[in-house]
Amino acid sequence: MLLSENLTQAKEGQRISAKGYAIQTKDSNFESFSFTRHALGDYDVLIEIYYAGICHSDIHSARSEWHKGIYPMVPGHEIAGKVVAIGKKVSKFQIGDNAGVGCMVNSCGECESCKKSQEQFCENGKMVLTYDCKDCFHNNEPTYGGYSNNIVVSEKFAIKVPQNAPLEKVAPLLCAGITTYSPLKFSQVKKGDKVGVAGFGGLGMMAVKYAIKMGAEVSIFARNKKKEKEALAMGAKALYDSTSDIQERFNLIISTIPTAYNPMEYVNLLKYGGELAIVGLPPTNESVKTDMTRLIFNAGKKVYGSMIGGIKETQEMLDFSLQHQIYPEIEIIRANEIDKAYTNLTNGKAKFRYVIDMNTLES
Helix, strand or coil: CCHHHHHHHHHCCCCEEEEEEEECCCCCCEEEEEEEECCCCCCEEEEEEEEEECCHHHHHHHCCCCCCCCCCECCCCCEEEEEEEECCCCCCCCCCCEEEECCEEECCCCCHHHHCCCHHHCCCCCCEECCCCEECCCCCEECCCCCECEEEEEHHHCEEECCCCCHHHHHHHHHHHHHHHHHHHHCCCCCCCEEEEECCCHHHHHHHHHHHHCCCEEEEECCCCCCHHHHHHHCCCEEECCCCCCCCCEEEEEECCCCCCCCHHHHCCEEEEEEEEECCCCCHHHCCCCCHHHHHCCCCCEEEECCCCCHHHHHHHHHHHHHHCCCCCEEEECHHHHHHHHHHHHCCCCCCEEEEEHHHCCC
16 A cells, blocks of 8 residues: 555545555464554554564464464564654654554553553553454454554554664564563662573563663573673673572573473572562463472562563663663564564574564565
């Protein structure tokens, strides 16, 4: 769909035509998919998508590993592009501004959590995910994500991006960035703290970069030592391929592991008062369990989950990232290479965060 036609649709209050890549069933491959988005509302912005990051949760969702997905599904919640149309009451953006969209596109805005900009915990159950979700604000129609050429979203859920920012690197920050930045802030990491990062994929790398910039001494736990040179070059103190025989103890360990593991191995490595933050989410059939008895014998330590971050904190994360030039290591791919990227991510062959160049969508 030509951009000029989208602008006409936005101006006339029509549904917005879109094109992207969708998966039709949990076992199928991605294919070109045409669909429509809801009309531009008074407080909405229409964003032309330039780049969309691929998150491991996209794979879990596409393959119905957490719950039965809504198909056809257009994944993608790491979105960066340009505002090309705005609703008549929009004040946050102007046409031509850069903008990003993360994991959420709406919430009730009225409950205590929403008022504290913790929209991901909307107490009225109206947090709307960017894809694979029923949009209760638009007749329960399914949401479609960023593997597409445009998105319509409330200005409250769009992130302001400076004009000189590298959009291909900004896109993954909208999930990988905030997911790891948020627990570091929650645990009030400061200079001299010892931080461990379990898992050294897309999320783990971001956790390492943020923790080092905050002044922490960082160690990494990975399945093997093939990335040890890279880890040390980033400023990590050490990379361990096992939790055995480690003498040091940590103020905080962030687990980004997306597969089954024993969290008590990391609880054992915490200092008294230390915290284990869990951000990686394995498939349901590989659910992580915690031994309550061993928790008692590890008294004075805390285990908590962290789920992305609110819109205010996401903007803070992006501003912090741009100020300190903290970006993910990325590999840009074409839109028709999504299946290959998923395979590489599943098999552990992906070295960098995949980012789709949406300009490569087939016309």
